[in-house]
Amino acid sequence: MTDQLVIGGHNFNSRFILGSGKFSLEIVKAVVENGGAEMVTLALRRANLGGEENILDYIPNYITLLPNTSGARTAAEAVKIARLAREINCGNFVKVEVIKDSKYLLPDNDETIKATEILAKDGFVVMPYMYPDLNVARDLVSAGAAAVMPLAAPIGSNKGLSTRDFIEILVSEIAVPIIVDAGIGRPSQACEAMEMGVDAVMCNTAVATAKNIPLMARAFGQAIESGRNAYLAGLGRVLTHGEASSPLTGFLED
Amino acid sequence: MIKKRTDPMAYQPGMEMITSDIRDKVLKNVDNYDYLKVSAGDVKQALRKEHLSIEDYGALLSPAATPYLEEMAKKAIIETRKHFGNSIGLFTPLYIANYCENNCVYCGFNCQNKIRRGKLTMAEMEEELKAIAKTGLKEILILTGESRHHSGVNYIGEGIKLAAKYFSTVGIEIYPLNADEYADLKNCGADFVSVYQETYNLSKYEQVHLSGSKRVFPYRFDAQERALLGGMRGVSFGALLGLDDFRKDAFATGLHAAFILQKYPHAEIGFSTPRLRPFINNTANNPNDVHEKQLLQVMLAYRLLMPFAGITISTRERAGFRDHVIGMVATKISAGVRVGVGGHEEKEKGDEQFEISDPRSVREVHQMILKRGLQPVYSDYIRV
Numbered sequence: 001m002t003d004q005l006v007i008g009g010h011n012f013n014s015r016f017i018l019g020s021g022k023f024s025l026e027i028v029k030a031v032v033e034n035g036g037a038e039m040v041t042l043a044l045r046r047a048n049l050g051g052e053e054n055i056l057d058y059i060p061n062y063i064t065l066l067p068n069t070s071g072a073r074t075a076a077e078a079v080k081i082a083r084l085a086r087e088i089n090c091g092n093f094v095k096v097e098v099i100k101d102s103k104y105l106l107p108d109n110d111e112t113i114k115a116t117e118i119l120a121k122d123g124f125v126v127m128p129y130m131y132p133d134l135n136v137a138r139d140l141v142s143a144g145a146a147a148v149m150p151l152a153a154p155i156g157s158n159k160g161l162s163t164r165d166f167i168e169i170l171v172s173e174i175a176v177p178i179i180v181d182a183g184i185g186r187p188s189q190a191c192e193a194m195e196m197g198v199d200a201v202m203c204n205t206a207v208a209t210a211k212n213i214p215l216m217a218r219a220f221g222q223a224i225e226s227g228r229n230a231y232l233a234g235l236g237r238v239l240t241h242g243e244a245s246s247p248l249t250g251f252l253e254d
Numbered sequence: 255m256i257k258k259r260t261d262p263m264a265y266q267p268g269m270e271m272i273t274s275d276i277r278d279k280v281l282k283n284v285d286n287y288d289y290l291k292v293s294a295g296d297v298k299q300a301l302r303k304e305h306l307s308i309e310d311y312g313a314l315l316s317p318a319a320t321p322y323l324e325e326m327a328k329k330a331i332i333e334t335r336k337h338f339g340n341s342i343g344l345f346t347p348l349y350i351a352n353y354c355e356n357n358c359v360y361c362g363f364n365c366q367n368k369i370r371r372g373k374l375t376m377a378e379m380e381e382e383l384k385a386i387a388k389t390g391l392k393e394i395l396i397l398t399g400e401s402r403h404h405s406g407v408n409y410i411g412e413g414i415k416l417a418a419k420y421f422s423t424v425g426i427e428i429y430p431l432n433a434d435e436y437a438d439l440k441n442c443g444a445d446f447v448s449v450y451q452e453t454y455n456l457s458k459y460e461q462v463h464l465s466g467s468k469r470v471f472p473y474r475f476d477a478q479e480r481a482l483l484g485g486m487r488g489v490s491f492g493a494l495l496g497l498d499d500f501r502k503d504a505f506a507t508g509l510h511a512a513f514i515l516q517k518y519p520h521a522e523i524g525f526s527t528p529r530l531r532p533f534i535n536n537t538a539n540n541p542n543d544v545h546e547k548q549l550l551q552v553m554l555a556y557r558l559l560m561p562f563a564g565i566t567i568s569t570r571e572r573a574g575f576r577d578h579v580i581g582m583v584a585t586k587i588s589a590g591v592r593v594g595v596g597g598h599e600e601k602e603k604g605d606e607q608f609e610i611s612d613p614r615s616v617r618e619v620h621q622m623i624l625k626r627g628l629q630p631v632y633s634d635y636i637r638v
Contacts, residue, residue: 022339024629045636052390052620052632071636073520080638100520103562156336208339 003232005200007177008093008125008146010064014038015194016224017066017179018217019204021046025058027213032060035217036225039064041095041202044085045071056090066127068095075114082119094119095149096128105155109136113143120144129181132166137174147176149202152193153183156205160189164196171197187216187223194227195235262460262471269473270432270480276513277475283308284454284506292316301325306559311508314555315501323547326554331582333561340629343564343586344616345393346386347427349595350374350413352604354399356466358452360497362533362607363399365466369534372595372604373398373405379413383420385599389590389616392633393423395448400429400468407435411442418443423635425490429467430477436484445637447481448490448526449474454506458498478514487635488522489514490566495549496530496541504552508559515560524564524586525556531570531608539608546575553583569593569610573622576612581628589619 005012018037020028032040040063048054059065067085072078075098082094096119098111112128113136119126125146130136132150140148150167153159161167162183170178177199184190190201201224210216265271289312297319300310313319314326351373354363362369374382386394394417398405410428417424425446426439436447453459456471463469478489491511493503511523529541529549541549549571556565567576567584569591580587591613595604614622623630 022335022341024340024624024627045634046631048392048633051392053630072638077638081636084636084638102520102522103515103560105562158336205336205339209335 003228005177007127010125012038012064014221015200015228016221017041017181017200017202018207019202020055020059021070022204022208023213025053025055028055028058029060030214031207031217032063034214035207035221037063037217037221039066039093041066041068041204042085042090043068043070044081044090047088049088064093065090066093066095067091068129069097069115070099072098072115073100074098075111075118078111078115079118082115082124083122086124092123093125093127096126107131107151109133112136113139116140116145117143120146127179132163132170134166134169134173137170141174141176145176147179147199148174149179149181151182152180152189153185155182157183158185158206158209159183160185161193167193167198168196187219190220191223191227191230194224195230197231200224259460259464260469262456262463262469264470265473266467266470268432269467269470272433272476272480272483274476274479276479276510276517277472279513280454280506280509281456283509284502287312287502287505289316289318289501289505292318294318294321297322300558301329308509311555311559312505314558315505315551317501319551320547323551323554326551326558327582330554330557333557334581334583334585337562338585340581340627341585341631341634342580342623342628343393343631343634344391344589344619344623345395345423345425345586346389346391346588346590346616347395347397347593348382348386348417348598349397349593349604349607350379350410351398351401351405352595352607353401353404354466355401355403356468357464358466358468359462359464360452360494360530360539362536362605367534367536369605372602373409374413374596374603376412376416378596378600378603380416381599382596383417386590387420390620390632391590391616392421393425393635394421395425395427395588396444397427398429400466402429402467407431407438411439414439414442414444418637422633422637430474431480431484433480433483436481436486440485443637445487445635446490446522446524447478447486447488448492448524449477449481450492450494450526450528451475451507451510452494453498453503454493454510455498455502462497475510478510479518482514482518482521488524488564490524490526490564492526492528494528494530495544495552500544500548500552504555508556511560511563522564523560523562524566525560526566526568527553527556528568528570531611533608534605546571549575550579550583553579557583569612570608572611573614577622577626580623581626587619587623589614590616
C-alpha cells in the first residue's frame, strides 16, 4: 500500500517536515537523515548566499526546500520574499508566514490570505502558516493554498496541541493537506496529531533543543509514522466507563 | 561665574514633540519601585511565572534575587534556546565620525575632551565597509558622535546607502532624530535604531549631560517611538549601567521596551547592557557597583521579561564573560571591533569612545561560537 503525502501535485513518502532555523548547520544533514524528512524549511533571510554559514550548503540535494517568508509583516513583503526565493532557485514551494506580532509571533491570517492568493496565481505551491480558524482555512483554499499549516501552540513553546479542537475541525472540513506547525514539543504530541488525521507535522524547536538532536529527529520521524499508521488503521473504541456484562436492554420482548 | 544650565525638560528648536504617555508610565513605575521591599518569596514567585508582571520583573532585579542567579540563568537559557535556538548573530560597529556637541561627563567623545576628532569621507567609508565585508559580516552598525553640524542627517544617510551595498542589515546608533528624518534614513537602507537613555533618573541625567541637545531628556526618551513612526523595523534600548542606580535604570529600560511593544506590536526589540568604561583622559571611569554578577542579573531579567528580544553583548566586556553569556542570554555579539573613527582598513582617523575589552577578530569569535556548540549567524534579515 502506498500512502503518500501529496502537496500541489508533488508526492512525499515522509510526513515529517523539518524546520531548520534553530540548528547548528553542521548537523542539519544528520537530522534530515535520522528523521527521514523529505522537506526542509528555509528562512530566506538566513540564506547567506555565497557567504559564511549559508544553510543552502548544508541541506542535502534530494530534499525539497520549503522557503518561508519569515520577517514579512505584510502580504506585499511576503510576496517579495517568495519571489526572491524563486529567483535564487529555491523551487516553487513557499511557506507563507506573515507576522506583525514580535511577542507571540502569531500569524496575521488576513494578510496571509492576500499573499496566498497572489502567490498561488503566480504559480507557487503555497503552504500558509495560520491560526487555526475554519473560515480562514476555507478562504485560503479558495485563494489557492496547496496545504494549510495551522499552529498547535505558540511557536517555540513546545506546548503541544493547544488548539486541538480547532485543528480537528480543519481535518474534517478542509480538503487540502493539514500540516500542524509550531508548538509541537515531543514525539508523543506529533503522534497524537497524526492519529487525529492531520497529514503531516512540522517541527523545529523540539528537535533543535534536544540533548541528542539526531536521535530526537529519529524519534519524531517514528512517532509521525506511527501516528499515521494508527490513523489509517482506525483507532479502536475508547471506554469511558465500565460495561455491564449482560446487555442493559436484554429484558425487552419483541 | 557659573554658567546657568538649561532645563533638561525643555525641547530645543527643531525637536519634534510627539503625543505619548509612555514616558509618564515608565517614570511613574520607577518612582514606585522599591527593590529593598522585595522578598525571596516574591523572587521565587516570579521565577515560577511564564509571563512576568511589572512586579515580577522588579523582583528579579532586586538584591533579593541575587541568591537566585543560577535559577534565573537556568530559566533564561531555556527561553533563549526556545526563541533563538543555537543562533548567535554577528555584527560589527563602524564609527564614521566622532565630533560631538554634547558634554556628557562619562563619555570619551564629549566636546570638552581633548581627543583627535575626525570623520570619514565617503571614499574612506567605502574602503572601511569593503574591509569589514571581507571578514564575512553581513550586519553593520553605523555610529557617530552627536554633531548635527559635522555629521548631519544627509551625511549619515549617504553613509547608510553605501553600507547597504555591502551589508544585508544596517543599524544606526546616532543622535536622536525626528520621525521624518528616521523615515529618510529608512529609505537610505537603515532598519534598526539604537538609542540609549543612559539613565532614567532625571536629576542624574541633568547632572551628567551638561550641555548639548542630549541634555533634553524627553526628546531622547521618545526616540524609539519616533523611529518606529518613521518606519524603522526594530529599536534597541539600554541604560549605561553604573551611571546611577542600576537596578532602577534596568527596571526603567525593560518597561520602556515593554510599553513600546504594547503600542507597536510589530517592533523588533533589542537590549544592550553597556557598563561604564575608562576612556582617554579618564582612566578612572568605571561601572561602580555594577560588577559582572550584577550585569548578568540585569541581562537575565531582560531575557525573562522579554524572551523574544535580541540581547547584544558588546566588547566593553571581557572575552570570558561574553563567551559564557551567548546562548544563555545574549543572542548577538560584536567582533572585529574598532571604536575609533574607521580603523578597519586605514589607521583610525579619530580617537576611541572607550577602551574595549575584547579585541578578537570575526574569525576568532566565529570559532569560539562553534566551539561552544552554537551557530554563528551572519544574515538574519532581508530588506524588502
